[in-house]
Amino acid sequence: MKIYRLGRVKNLRSITTFHAMARLGYTGLVITEPEDTYISIGYFDRLEDIIDYEKCRKLNIPVIRREVGGGAVLLSEGQVFYQLILPKRLVPFKVEDAYKKFSKAVIETYKKLGIEVFYRPINDLVLKSGKKISGQGAADIGNFFVFVGNVLLRFDTKLMAELFKVQEEKFRDKIYKSLEENISWVERETGRSFSYKEVESILVEEFSKVVDFEGEGEIGEDVFELADKLMKDMTSPEVLFEDTGRKHAFIKLREGVYIRNAVRKAKGGLLKCEVYLVDGKIDRVKIYGDFTLVPKDALGDFESSLKGLGLEEVDKKVREFLEKVDMPGVEAKDLIYLLTGGES
Template sequence: MSWRFISLPPQDGYHMVTSFVAVADYVSRGGKNTLLVFYSDKPFVNVGVHQEVWLEVNLEFTKKMGIPVVRRDLGGGTVVITPGEHDYFIVVKADEAPSSPKALYEKYLTPVVNVLKSYGINAQLRDQDIVVNGKKISGNGAMTYNKAVVITGNILLSLDVDLISKCIRVPTEKFRDKMAKEMSDWLTSLEKELGYIPPREEINKKLKEEFEKSLGVKFEEANLTPEEIELWDRLAKEKMNEEWIYYKDNRHPELHTERCVKINSAVALCHLDYKARKLVRITVKIVNKKFDEVSISGDFFIMSPKDFLEYLEDSLKGASVSDFEKIIRKVFEEKKPVIFGFTADDLVNAFKEILNKPEVQEVI
């Protein structure tokens, strides 16, 4: 089977997060499976599609430094992308890809693991990440697009922990110092592991060899088609629109809180960070024992269906607080979402925890 291998020059953040959509459109229309590699020309903050920017990003710092905030179409957490990483995008026909996230990551990330092992590094796949002796060296995500499946990821060549920690929103500066230290403890890079950074051309050569060996495919060196480039540029311009960047924030402007407060005898506002397999952030406004508004965000991945989270939020809005479990389970049964990071049970438990908060108990 023949695949395309495309290596591009460095790109800005808006083009970084839209390249794979243009390629997925090409693959969906019967084009060849594609492995695309390139990297960012300057730092940017990359926010997951299900996250609220105000909760994740130190906007005061990023605006001062001119570091763009870019919302991608993929789930996962907020990451600071720098030229110190090597990014890859694997785009395949949906009918060739495993339907379970676990099997999908195993199939298409094993070649990347093998590239790292070829440098004598003890690399292993852990969920959707690749770790070296427990430290993350590669973060990955997946999404469906029409008749294509996209796996995106990176290999950390070098790390700028100071810059990364300053871009992320934290409660205090003391916490930021702690986070920077923790980042050094749970992230690693080829530079840290090897004492040098291998040339990108060498990494690309190894990637091609390992994909060919592992998947039984043959690469042809290729360029993006004119149609892909045209769509790519249009999508990148759309990603620059602040309505898109802050759409999750602006969807719930009244829910910008990280506390639980009783506003009066009938109204409470409550936020909860719930750790399932991934982090789920829930904020609710309860008025007269009903959900007046519900926000669900986090660093999880929803591969299908599109707009599942918005549908779930809207299904809970206006409902009696006593009906939350019935509604959640009905929506999961109806939509049958493919989610990596939390289950219907996790969500039910998180809402139970919120409704058991003293501030909420007083109004329900």
């Protein structure tokens, strides 16, 4: 196993190279940074639920489906990637144990950059405030285990908010504010700028304490040829829009924090809502739209009654609410879908 300092690369090679290396039997640590800006969606993501693909095309921002789980993320210059490719025999059997083991190197890297971070199961590194400062992923590719993530020197929350799929354009500003509240990065926390080389050096030093490497290695042209072929496949509509069997009712901001903007056309009018989930419980809800409710003041009480509930408890609460009010043309299934994305 060797250390590969890939440097800054374009043509999506910052993400396709480790996929190619795993297929060709390379093992070790890759450190790299993208020159391009692109959206990476997780292996199980349903693109049309979470990303505005047409807006990405208009802005010339590629979208790629990686073979690693996790959510959709904006990747760009100012993010230093670490990509570990290991024989499975060197990896803990449980994925969470693998995250804990290999996250130590990243936690120490942030410490040397002047930031105290903590591992939050299953795949985030967060500040003491709870803000996410690094997302990680793991998967089997070929015969190997890969563990990947990034050190966020900078992050464009405004652009990320612009690229999420929303039901109402005005909701983008709320996504932006939520991203600002839930994500941070090195320059924001320290007020300092670090070069790619500085971060690369620290990552190599810290990962070398966790994994035994046999010096530095060079990546062959066979890897780049395969990486470029994979890029064409991983960005194709067939792969991007394939049916993964997964449905996204909420947008993930960080581990444990999700946001939903939904619209439902009921017989009694147009229903709209915003729902914020924190650690699996409803944190706040706003229901609005073109509908009739008597008494109208009951809506605020209903919204308040949902706070602290899990999504599985919404069905019962909705039915209790509709028994006490007159909401013509609105059925329980309408409100349940609006609030949870599920059917009654």
